[in-house]
Amino acid sequence: MQGIDILFQPSVMPRLFEGLLVTLWIAGVSVLASLPAGIIVGWLMTVDNKFVRLIMRIYLDIIRIMPQLALLYIVYYGFARAWNVNFDATFATIIVFIAWGAAELGDLVRGALQSIPNSQRENAQMLGMNSAQSFFYVILPQALRRLLPASVNLATRMVKTTSLAVLLGVVEVIKVGQQIIDVNRMTHPQGALWIYGVIFFMYFFISWPLSLIAGYLEKKWFHE
Secondary structure, eight states: TTGGGGGGGGHHHHHHHHHHHHHHHHHHHHHHHHHHHHHHHHHHHTTSSSHHHHHHHHHHHHHHSSSHHHHIIIIIHHHHHOOOOOOOHHHHHHHHHHHHHHHHHHHHHHHHHHSHHHHHHHHHHHHHOHHHHHIIIIIHHHHHHHHHHHHHHHHHHHHHHHGGGGGGTSSSSSHHHHHHHHHHHTTTTTTHHHHHHHHHHHHHHHHHHHHHHHHHHHHHHOOO
């Protein structure tokens, strides 16, 4: 089929996999950093202090209302203009994704914490635990178990959304694909179909196992 031979050029597939590694690195760092940040945000959403809860609510609403692309432009271009802070494009992307992941995961943590019956806290206190001990040893482990399937789904969304980094010039897999297509535009005018087809399957084979894991965990822990 016309155009498919672009995939057999010696440098094409290695370059695509190099771009995929950049994508995975951005997503991996963002997800790992979002986990502790999200737990802290979720806990702050449940504290008795109304001012703290208000700040967390505003933070969550801003992150949810504003598109990730707008956040990327604000951090990468806006901060540079306003405060003369020049972030590397990859670093700016990771900062935005951590902020987004922490907000989304924090809301999941909040819901999971509030779903734990008060009897669990009362039982922990009867065993001689103070508030901090009951939270870390009784409440938090149960909450983390309940939110794990949704957290895996969030990680899948973050992997797919890393494609926005191309708009800041990050040379991830989408950017590499565009470069290959541009270089071969005259000799392989239909090469875009095959390049983007390979990129599609790359994202699919990363996201699909995560979706299966999330479905398995949800079925195992909520329907057993």
